[in-house]
Amino acid sequence: MSYLTSAVLAAALGGFILLGLRARWADGTVDDYITARNSQSGASLGLSFLASGMGAWILFAPPEIGAFVGPVALTGYALGSALPFIVLGLYGPAIRRALPEGRSIAEFAQACFGTNVRRWVSLVSVAYMACFLAAELTAIGAITALLSDVPPALVVLGVALSTLAYTVLGGLRASLATDRWQAWLLVALLLIVSSVAYTHLPDMPTMSSMPKVPLSDALSVAITLVIAVTAANLFHQGYWQRVWAAQDSQSLGRGAWLGGGMTIAVVMVIGGLGMLASISGVELGDPPMPFFALLGNAPSWLALLALVLAVTLVASSVDTLQNAIASLMVSQHQQQGRSLTTARWLTVALMVPVVIIALQGLSVLRLFLVADLLCAAIVVPVLLGLWQRMTTAAAIGGGIAGLLGAVLPGWVTTSSLEAGLLAATFPNGIPTLGPFLGALLASSLVSVSWAKVAGNRAPWAKHG
Numbered sequence: 001m002s003y004l005t006s007a008v009l010a011a012a013l014g015g016f017i018l019l020g021l022r023a024r025w026a027d028g029t030v031d032d033y034i035t036a037r038n039s040q041s042g043a044s045l046g047l048s049f050l051a052s053g054m055g056a057w058i059l060f061a062p063p064e065i066g067a068f069v070g071p072v073a074l075t076g077y078a079l080g081s082a083l084p085f086i087v088l089g090l091y092g093p094a095i096r097r098a099l100p101e102g103r104s105i106a107e108f109a110q111a112c113f114g115t116n117v118r119r120w121v122s123l124v125s126v127a128y129m130a131c132f133l134a135a136e137l138t139a140i141g142a143i144t145a146l147l148s149d150v151p152p153a154l155v156v157l158g159v160a161l162s163t164l165a166y167t168v169l170g171g172l173r174a175s176l177a178t179d180r181w182q183a184w185l186l187v188a189l190l191l192i193v194s195s196v197a198y199t200h201l202p203d204m205p206t207m208s209s210m211p212k213v214p215l216s217d218a219l220s221v222a223i224t225l226v227i228a229v230t231a232a233n234l235f236h237q238g239y240w241q242r243v244w245a246a247q248d249s250q251s252l253g254r255g256a257w258l259g260g261g262m263t264i265a266v267v268m269v270i271g272g273l274g275m276l277a278s279i280s281g282v283e284l285g286d287p288p289m290p291f292f293a294l295l296g297n298a299p300s301w302l303a304l305l306a307l308v309l310a311v312t313l314v315a316s317s318v319d320t321l322q323n324a325i326a327s328l329m330v331s332q333h334q335q336q337g338r339s340l341t342t343a344r345w346l347t348v349a350l351m352v353p354v355v356i357i358a359l360q361g362l363s364v365l366r367l368f369l370v371a372d373l374l375c376a377a378i379v380v381p382v383l384l385g386l387w388q389r390m391t392t393a394a395a396i397g398g399g400i401a402g403l404l405g406a407v408l409p410g411w412v413t414t415s416s417l418e419a420g421l422l423a424a425t426f427p428n429g430i431p432t433l434g435p436f437l438g439a440l441l442a443s444s445l446v447s448v449s450w451a452k453v454a455g456n457r458a459p460w461a462k463h464g
Contacts, residue, residue, distance in 0.1 A: 005148045005304055009155060012308055013162040016178050016315055020166025023177030030339040033171035034327035035103050036245040040176060045242055045255025048179035049085045050262045052238050054186060055132070055317035056139035056310050062267050063274025063290040069213050069221050071275070076222025078267035080229030082260035087230070087383075088239055089256020093249035094386050104328055105240045105382070112385030113392040120399070121382060122328050125235040128371040130354060132236075133321045135368060137358030140314040146292055147303045147310075153359055159311060160355050163319040168344050172241055172327075175319045182316040183262075189309040190266065194273055196302050197294040201280045224433040227440055228369070231376035234383070238324035322347050369426040377402030377439040381447045389451045398447030405442025409434030 031037060040048070066074045095102065099111055105125060110118035140159055141152035166174040233239065246252035274290035282293045295303055326347040330339050381398035384390045411420030413434075424435045 002149045005150050005307065006154075008304060008308060009150070009158065009311055012311055013158055013315065016182070016319075017162050017165050019178045019181055020170050020174035020319070023173045024170045030330065030343060031101075031103070032173070033340060033343055034323065034330065035241055036172045036176060038244070038247055039173070040242070040245045040251065040255070041247055042251040042254030042258065044176065044180060045246055045251060046258025046262065047183035048176050048242060049239070049255060049259025050266070051179035051183040051186065051316035052175070052320035053081060053085070053233070053259070053263055053317070054266060054313050055136045056143060056314050057135065058267060058270050058313065059143065059291050059310060060139065060289065062271035063277065064288060065221070065225075066271035066274035067278035067284065067288065067290040069218055072215065072218035073213075073221040073225065074268065074271040074275075076219075076225045077229065077271065078264045080226040081233075081267050082263040083226065083230040084233035084236065084239055085256045085260040085263065087234060088243055089253045089260070091383065091386075092243040092246070092252045092256070095243055096246075096249060096252070098386065102244055103241070104237055105235060106237075106328055108240075108385060109382055112382075112390065113395045117382075117392060117395055121235070121378070124371075124374050124378065125237055126325055126328055128232055128235050128375055129237065129321050129325050130350070131367045131371045133318060133325075133351075133354045134357045136314045136317050136321075137355060138360075140310055141358060143292075143307065143310045146289075147295070147307045155311070156355065156358050159314050159318060160351050160358075163315055163322060164348060164351060167319050167322045168347050171343070172245065172323050175238075175323050176245065178319060179316060182312050186309060186312045186316065187262075187266070189305055189312065190269065193295075193302060193306050193309060194269060197273065197298050198276065200298040201276065201282070201294070220433045221431070224431045224436055227376055227433075227436040228372040228431055231379040231436075231440070232368075232372040234379050235375045236324065237328050238320035241324060241327060322351065325350050366426055369431055370424075372431075373406050373424060373426075373435055373439060374403075376436050377406055377443055380440065380444045384447055384451070387451065389454070390447070391451055391454050394447050394450035394454060397450050398443040401446035402439040402443030405438035405440075406435040407438075408442070409438045 062074060062077055065077055095108060099108060102108060102111070106118045106122040109121040137156050137160060141156045144150055144152040144155040166178065170177075242255070243252060246255060270291065273294060277284060277290040277294050282290075282296070284290050284293045292306075295306060326343050329346050329350075330343045378399040381390075381395040381402070384395070384398075406424045407417070407420040409420070410423030411417050414420065414423075423432070426432065426435075
């Protein structure tokens with residue numbers, strides 16, 4: 001069986017390589033390599049948003065939330081996963097007008113607030129995406145071990161090398177081309193796996209056995225997930241690249257709403273499977289993995305399709321992240337030839353530590369939560385850059401206030417600064433509302449108040 005599984009996975013990855021290489025960038029400039037400027041229709045962007053946002057995480061987190069917390073929290077997760085696309089769809093046209101030759105969230109931050117804020121935003125963005133990369137490759141290793149007897153390291157390396165093969169040569173255009181096919185493939189595979197798994201449930205579930213979680217607790221989890229996921233993904237450079245890849249503002253809006261709607265549907269379906277697993281009495285495992293628990297009663301061939309689904313999910317997010325991180329790290333002031341060479345080598349170099357971490361099989365959930373919190377602390381000050389009264393000092397002050405606000409809830413409830421700091425690092429790996437809400441409210445309040453008192457305009461607004 002391992003030979004068949006290896007052959008199927010190799011065929012899938014090989015197909016992605018061919019699709020990516022066929023879409024090599026048009027004119028060979030570094031700008032086209034990292035932005036594919038003004039080239040994508042609304043439909044293409046919608047599928048790309050779906051594919052690049054989905055990863056192996058959807059096979060773990062939404063089913064577990066559905067199984068143990070219920071539909072309210074699951075809805076929060078689905079909305080949080082889709083909101084970054086919708087925010088950029090609404091906010092993106094103004095960004096395109098303000099920075100028609102822009103490339104990244106970092107350049108947006110520099111245009112609004114200067115070099116120091118750009119470096120801060122770049123650091124947070126790269127840290128978040130590196131965690132995302134490590135988590136995805138770690139997850140595919142774990143799924144491979146769970147569903148087959150193929151060595152997990154072989155699949156981890158296979159995904160990393162195959163995605164590099166077309167992102168290094170083809171840049172963003174290659175990632176966008178594979179996204180379209182990967183989006184349709186993951187939808188088809190998800191429908192097949194879900195329907196077959198449902199028909200093989202040991203008992204038909206009843207609504208009376210839904211998770212018994214107080215509504216207040218479910219709402220708390222839902223709000224936490226909306227804040228954490230939305231704030232973090234707004235620092236996903238891969239999504240910002242698509243702001244300028246759109247043919248025009250209308251295409252960006254259509255693509256954002258299409259991608260957001262499809263993302264909500266996918267997360268709700270996969271999370272619903274977790275609820276079905278819980279209420280049907282299936283043994284969820286230790287640690288609990290409701291989605292994979294459903295496969296225990298299904299035909300053996302379904303495990304192979306589930307593994308192909310997982311590889312598709314991981315490849316679609318990894319290739320986006322590879323190009324996104326490289327685009328942030330390439331200096332816009334270098335000569336074109338050097339920049340393009342640098343972009344290629346950085347894409348390769350960044351994968352070395354990520355693969356090493358992934359091969360350790362470590363849990364990166366806590367790192368993810370800390371990265372999410374860092375994003376939540378500065379997302380409002382950064383996005384307020386288009387407000388004409390926003391200033392650099394207000395943005396920096398708001399970001400610092402956001403960091404303090406993350407610590408404040410734990411500090412107040414325990415009367416201990418040390419306990420507050422510990423709570424803001426999520427020692428149990430469980431998302432809690434206090435730090436996220438504190439970070440968001442403090443950063444928003446200080447940024448807006450400071451800007452109103454200062455009464456200055458943003459740097460780019462002064463001149464444009």
